[in-house]
């Protein structure tokens with residue numbers, strides 16, 4: 686398992702594969718551009734979250750944005766509808782050597798909802 690850990694260490698998100706082995710997106714939507722998160726996508730069934738989080742929702746309230754109750758780092762989002770098989774984990778909380786040279790898709794979540802380019806590494 687690969688661990689994404691918040692700054693204070695209270696919250697850990699464990700994923701089965703490194704971010705270089707899954708889809709990773711950097712999004713410019715109203716929340717992602719503010720948090721600066723870069724997200725790797727996994728099935729909620731294969732991810733283990735430990736530690737207390739606060740959540741934030743808005744708009745159609747389809748997903749919960751989780752942040753550490755202690756240090757406030759944005760850790761992941763998860764679907765409110767638990768039958769949805771996708772969640773996003775913030776790779777900025779993963780060890781730097783796992784994110785240094787991976788493919789990151791630029792996603793235009795603000796307007797067109799399409800991939801507009803890519804870059805390598807955080």
Ligand SMILES: [Zn+2]
Nearest residue numbers: 691693753756
């Ligand atoms: Zn924390």
